[in-house]
Amino acid sequence: MRRHLFRQVGFSRSILEWCTFGAVLVFTALLIANFIWAERRLITASETSRMQTQARIIEENLSHQFQGVRNALDSAREAIVDPARCGGDCQNLLLHALKRAMPGVRALVVLDAEGKIRMSADDMGDRHLDDRDFLSQISQMYSRKLMYLSQPFENTPGVFNIKLSVPILDAGAHNVGAISAILNPEYFDAVMRSALYAEDMNSAITQEDGRRVLFVPANTAAMRSLGAGEDDFLLRHLRGGNATSVLVGLGGDGEKRMVVQRSVAPGDLGLDKTLVISLTRSVDKLHAGWHDLAMSYLLAWCVFAMIGSLALALVQRRRRIAQHLVRAHEAHQAETTERIELALSGANLGLWDWDIPNDSRTVDARANAMLGYPAERQHNTPGEWRSLVNPEHRDELDRVLRQHLHDSSHSFEAEYQM
Known part of the structure; x- marks a missing residue:
């Protein structure tokens, strides 16, 4: 009945099978897409959390390193401002001892208010500093609580240093000089590379005005950048006003990158400037894991779709061949039946069909008419037809039947009264 209904509304079994298979493909594709999307979100969230943790670790380590420099500079300042407790030789010895205790510190220098070197513990033996921007800032250092961070200075091509300074104030709180630690890049390099x-x-420490303090791996072009206008990520982070930000965009080289930035307020490190710690990763490399997974699932889905399509097409082809054979057989059988009926009708004979295993008989309308029964009357219960045979003819009928069944070369022909 269902098949008949489908035929009435114009559906075929093959179309329904293809629609079902298509629905299965769409459903599996949606499942795969959902799984891949969830995997992408998981990888992105995990990577973001990891980079934020690394940025926080960098901040903590920088805090310890800056505090170590601050303690050394404070100790040197106490000795410098009280010559009675520590004379010239003592002061010079103290500077060299403090410098040797801090790997990555190129020099400790004592400067007057005009920037001239009064005393130094310097590997290079310099008698003056070439960093004019830093020298011009010495007279503006007034706070005993802050440590002043200079702009990066390229003392030799491709090599930059920064200076951390504390002011020397007289009894009237007037600036009479400064004590500075000149730091080479390797002072922070181990901390930055560990992240x-x-x-x-890559990782970087940037001042709020956009000048790089450090860039790992080393990037001379980035260190020579003069302001925040060249760093879109830094501008977006500062405009956002949050301590931590996660941004995605195109880097200066045109590569799409994810950037985690963390602002460090002056009070957190005891500095006069806000620093921004940044960690970046290539988005393509970050997503490579789920890209490979997606390609594997896509390949498996395509193989499944191809094999399923071929299998369904083969099954439908075999079914069409079988249906064609059935229709041909039915047509031949109908033609044979029609010929028999025409022959019987012409000879005025009745036709009956005997189901031997069930011992039941089916007759046509002509046979019923010859016996005086209605056309639709059938004596087709097992053995019922035998009750219609004259008892005197039953034994002979059984004998002829057994002979026919024993030797099929003999035709079966019997005459009996009903």
Whole structure:
């Protein structure tokens, strides 16, 4: 009945099978897409959390390193401002001892208000500093609580240093000089490199005005950048006003990158400037894991779709061949039946069909008419037809039947009264 209904509304079994298979493909594709999207979100969230943790670790380590420099500078300042407690030789010895205790510190220098070197513990033996921007800032250092951070200075091509300074004030709180620690890049290099766990990562420390304090791996062009206008990520982070930000965009080289930035307020490190710690990763490399997974699932889905389509097409072809054979057989059988009926009708004979295993008989309308029964009357219960045979003819009928069944070469022909 269902098949008949489908035929009435114009559906075929093959179309329904293809629609069902298509629905299965769409459903599996949606499942795969949902799984891949969830995997992408998981990887992005995990990577973001990891980079934020690394930025926080960098801040903590920088705090310890800056505090170490601050303690050394405070100790040197106490000795400088009280010559009675520590004379010239003592002061010089103290500077050299403090410098040797801090790897990565190129020099400790005592400067007057005009920037001239009064005393130094310097590996290079310099008698003056070439960093005019820093020298011009010495007279503006007035706070005993702050440590002043200079702009990066390129003392030799491709090599930058920064200076951390505390002011020397007289009894009237007037600036009479400063004590500075000149730091080489390797002072922070170990801390910054420890946060890089992938080849495509880089890390940087940037001042609020956009000048780089450090860039790992070393990037001379980035260190020579003069302001925040060249760093879209920094501008977006500062405009957002949050301590931590996660941004995605195009880097200066046109590569799409994810950037985690963390602002460090002056009070957190005891500095006069706000620093921004940044960690970046290539988005393509970051997403490579789920890209590979997506390609594997896509390949498996395509193989499944191809094999399923071929299998369904083969099954439908075999079914069409079988249906064609059935229709041909039915047509032949109908033609044979029609010929028999025409022959019987012409000879005025009745036709009956005997189901031997069930011992039941089916007759046509002509046979019923010859016996005086209605056309639709059938004596087709097992053995019922035998009750219609004259008892005197039953034994002979059984004998002839057994002979026919024993030797099928003999035709079965019997005459009996009903």
